[in-house]
Amino acid sequence: MTINKYQGKTKEEAVEKAKQELGAGVVVLNVKEIKPKGMFKVFKDTIYEVTAAVEEKERFVNPLLQPEKVKSVHDSINMAADEEIPIPSPKKERQEERDAAGQEVRPMRATRKESASMGLEQRLENLSNILEKQLSVEESRGEEKHEPQTVSKEGLPFIKMLYRTLLENDVNEKYVNQIIDEAEKVLHNGSSVDQILSNVYQKLILKFDQPDTINLSGKKPRVIFFIGPTGVGKTTTLAKIASRYKVDRERRVAFLTADTYRIAATEQLRVYANILDAPMSIIYSAEEMNDAIEHLGEYDLIFVDTAGFSHRNDEQCADMKRLIEGLSEEYEKEVYLVLSATTKYKDLLEIADIYKEIADYKLIFTKLDETITYGNILNIKLYSGAKLSYMATGQNVPDDIEVFNTQKIVKQLLGGR
Ligand SMILES: Nc1nc2c(ncn2[C@@H]2O[C@H](COP(=O)(O)OP(=O)(O)O)[C@@H](O)[C@H]2O)c(=O)[nH]1
Numbered sequence: 001m002t003i004n005k006y007q008g009k010t011k012e013e014a015v016e017k018a019k020q021e022l023g024a025g026v027v028v029l030n031v032k033e034i035k036p037k038g039m040f041k042v043f044k045d046t047i048y049e050v051t052a053a054v055e056e057k058e059r060f061v062n063p064l065l066q067p068e069k070v071k072s073v074h075d076s077i078n079m080a081a082d083e084e085i086p087i088p089s090p091k092k093e094r095q096e097e098r099d100a101a102g103q104e105v106r107p108m109r110a111t112r113k114e115s116a117s118m119g120l121e122q123r124l125e126n127l128s129n130i131l132e133k134q135l136s137v138e139e140s141r142g143e144e145k146h147e148p149q150t151v152s153k154e155g156l157p158f159i160k161m162l163y164r165t166l167l168e169n170d171v172n173e174k175y176v177n178q179i180i181d182e183a184e185k186v187l188h189n190g191s192s193v194d195q196i197l198s199n200v201y202q203k204l205i206l207k208f209d210q211p212d213t214i215n216l217s218g219k220k221p222r223v224i225f226f227i228g229p230t231g232v233g234k235t236t237t238l239a240k241i242a243s244r245y246k247v248d249r250e251r252r253v254a255f256l257t258a259d260t261y262r263i264a265a266t267e268q269l270r271v272y273a274n275i276l277d278a279p280m281s282i283i284y285s286a287e288e289m290n291d292a293i294e295h296l297g298e299y300d301l302i303f304v305d306t307a308g309f310s311h312r313n314d315e316q317c318a319d320m321k322r323l324i325e326g327l328s329e330e331y332e333k334e335v336y337l338v339l340s341a342t343t344k345y346k347d348l349l350e351i352a353d354i355y356k357e358i359a360d361y362k363l364i365f366t367k368l369d370e371t372i373t374y375g376n377i378l379n380i381k382l383y384s385g386a387k388l389s390y391m392a393t394g395q396n397v398p399d400d401i402e403v404f405n406t407q408k409i410v411k412q413l414l415g416g417r
């Protein structure tokens with residue numbers, strides 16, 4: 001992995017610089033606002049410093065790695081479900097436990113666990129400093145030095161705690177194992193707890209990948225479809241996003257709705273269209289959609305709302321596919337699959353599969369305010385291979401929407417707030 005820092009007048013400018021140097025696959029690990037200092041600070045602008053990384057697979061594997069060592073590190077991390085942090089002298093404690101019916105031993109263990117996780121929260125808040133320290137260490141270490149892998153004494157329980165935290169946040173065990181395994185590969189002799197945390201954090205950020213939002217530079221008008229199950233928040237999210245592009249970024253937006261199953265659904269969108277002073281039409285077929293778009297030639301973004309359907313309804317599924325594929329080739333399109341973060345894992349898998357039949361999509365997660373575990377976002381991202389784009393965190397239009405905030409979500413997955 002290559003990590004570097006880039007500065008710009010905006011976050012976007014700094015990311016752009018990172019892309020130019022490291023390639024399109026860069027992910028942002030951290031964004032720091034550098035406020036001007038000193039006597040003339042009022043004349044200076046805030047600078048944004050982005051720490052960006054790119055993964056180079058071959059540099060991950062340490063050629064001098066001793067396979068047995070790796071194995072032994074991994075084997076010692078027995079990730080049985082509710083295991084406590086390792087106990088120094090198992091025999092003695094087990095005896096005590098039996099003698100005192102748990103009363104004596106448990107409080108002591110609880111304290112240890114608590115203090116470890118308290119440390120975790122603080123460490124996460126301090127993460128940008130950890131990343132920075134690591135950056136300077138990597139620079140001075142160079143590439144030739146390879147040490148056998150062992151983790152410091154406090155490192156092992158810490159890895160266990162991270163492992164457990166990820167599982168508690170509903171990250172699928174398969175991915176948790178991958179992430180921990182990959183992080184372990186780059187740990188070196190005496191890796192500190194901070195280094196471990198920063199490694200796991202980076203691995204997670206890389207897995208989430210850089211979010212991909214509406215492309216404003218392509219041909220106009222650009223047609224943006226919102227698809228997904230009923231009630232996940234398609235119409236609300238569409239209105240939020242359209243409003244942001246219209247009000248904050250001064251794009252001309254228009255609405256179409258193919259949700260003709262319920263009158264209330266078209267009325268809902270009409271309210272938002274009126275507020276935004278944007279045109280809205282109801283369409284019943286791909287033909288009608290193309291006709292409508294022809295009349296909206298001077299608009300930048302055309303948002304198409306669709307009806308949710310039970311993912312077992314093959315007929316409606318085929319209708320939706322016809323609609324999206326029926327868009328005239330002269331228009332560029334983007335399709336967003338809207339999913340609720342509160343939906344069960346197994347249902348999400350099925351939905352991700354069914355909608356893959358309809359179109360290549362990017363993912364929007366809604367209702368992040370209604371759950372405390374975000375693991376499914378990562379699970380579905382990795383399962384579908386789709387890019388993340390936006391996330392919705394409440395019912396307020398247009399406030400409760402933002403570009404998918406990878407750093408924030410990763411910190412939460414690792415036990416932060
Ligand atoms: N708590 C919460 N509610 C949301 C969010 N997004 C949408 N909703 C609510 O979910 C309900 C269904 O939204 P709607 O946009 O009509 O869903 P659709 O059927 O997919 O178009 C409405 O009550 C919305 O206010 C969100 O991010 N958080």
Ligand SMILES: [Mg+2]
Pocket residue numbers: 234235236259265305306
């Ligand atoms: Mg709707």
